[in-house]
Amino acid sequence: MNSEVADSNAIDIVSVEKQFVTRQGPIQALSRTDLGVRRGEFTVLLGPSGCGKTTLLRLIAGLETPSQGEIQIGGAPLWQSGKRDDATVANMGVVFQDPNLFPWLTILDNIALPLKLRGVGKAERHARARELCKLVGIEGFESRWQSELSGGMRQRAAIARALCYEPEVLLMDEPFGALDAITRDSMNIELQRIWMATHKTIVLVTHSISEAVFLADRIVLLSARPGRIEQIIEVPFERPRDLNVQSLPQFMEIREFLRDRLEN
């Protein structure tokens, strides 16, 4: 995989390090890391808490500045002389663990928010948001407040918002962490469908092994203190995968392997 041309990568992380300065002194959140994410690939960052997986995702999203090294999105550097490059950021949509919908906006206006910030007219952005409601399966809830939706539906709306201005990359930080197991399974299937329908590059952070194996083309396994990439595992199952994949011997094999690695 290292033989690939850098051009085909959606995300390049080159010698990136991150330290946080705390009252007790600096903490190494992420030690020197190199990673290339291929275009259209579904990559999952998996690891125990404190392994820096969320930090790595936030670095990619431009929500944290790297202490060392460079991050490139579609070949363009994210940070240029200390400033975040707007065009590069616009190429990424972020879904947080919490849906973070604005309570004063209807679901439709929440989804259309990114376009509103760009000055797109009301009719046009609403039309786009309606399409997205259909894509993520929350049609009929466009004029509701977020408080009227279930947790799973709110997260669907958050995904729709992140997709709103057609970013090439979708970054997801434990998006289904707060959902119950059954909703989570169906959201995983939905996410796979959305991913296949939109051909986005997705980087998803999770601490659930099953979720990682079910969703990923490649799993980036991280370990803690200091956070670093331990291993990259290819997941070979065909798409679209359904929940039956989970009972395949190979699925269980990968899962057991990951569990062993995570436990020590």
Next chain:
Amino acid sequence: MSEENKATGTVQGRRGSAISMPPWLASLLLLAALLAGWEGYVRLAEVNWFILPPPSVALLEWVEMMTTPKLWFHTWITVLETLLGFAFAVVIGVSFGAMMGKMRRVEQTLHPFVVATQVIPKIALVPLFIVWFGFGLTPKVVIAAVLAFFPILVNTTLGFKSVYRGHREVLLSLNASRWQTITQLELPSALPYILTGMEMGIVLAIIGAVVGEFLGGSEGLGVLAVQRMNAFDTTALFAIIIHLSVVGFVFYALLVGCRRFLIPWHESVQINQKK
């Protein structure tokens, strides 16, 4: 709300001791009982009406007063003072509150001054304002503004400080400008707090205007009340108090209406709408 009623209704129904009753009816009955008690006491104990007139007489006096243009002229003056003072308080309170909520430095610098203005008994400043601004509208507008300013400032500051971190990150990930962050996130986020400050402020603004009128001037409901008192016309004094309460209630109700209109998404409004 109504679910609760239903629940209590069933419990009472089971006991068989009471019929379920909407809370507004209960409030109304309680009010009627209080007034009846007052009326009965004054009539039976033959209290001098100069000390305490019966409510029925005071109410009739009020109704009669409302037919005179004089009352409406003074009402207009008090309303004008209140609204002007309130408007100043909103503009200054919201802008300073926003700055203090957004910028820690500004808050730290201004905080002692805010505390100082809070501990000064502001009513004691009224004579000073009369010395400075004369007997016209100005001192009343100033005292109304000074009284209403504080809750608006404090609530706005709190509102701007309470913007949810996750919402900020959404805008950060969407490349929002500073101005967009204010208009799309911080203002709507702080609006419920600002409205709460305004609801407290409007009532204080009326108090400020009336107290200002008590102490100096020739126009307004406060002046009218003092005149009636000096004429030993307690019944008319009561009528004016009723009138002032109604004016205050109208202002307050208008602001609560604004809340429903401006922040229909907020919990404070939705509780009343849930079935």
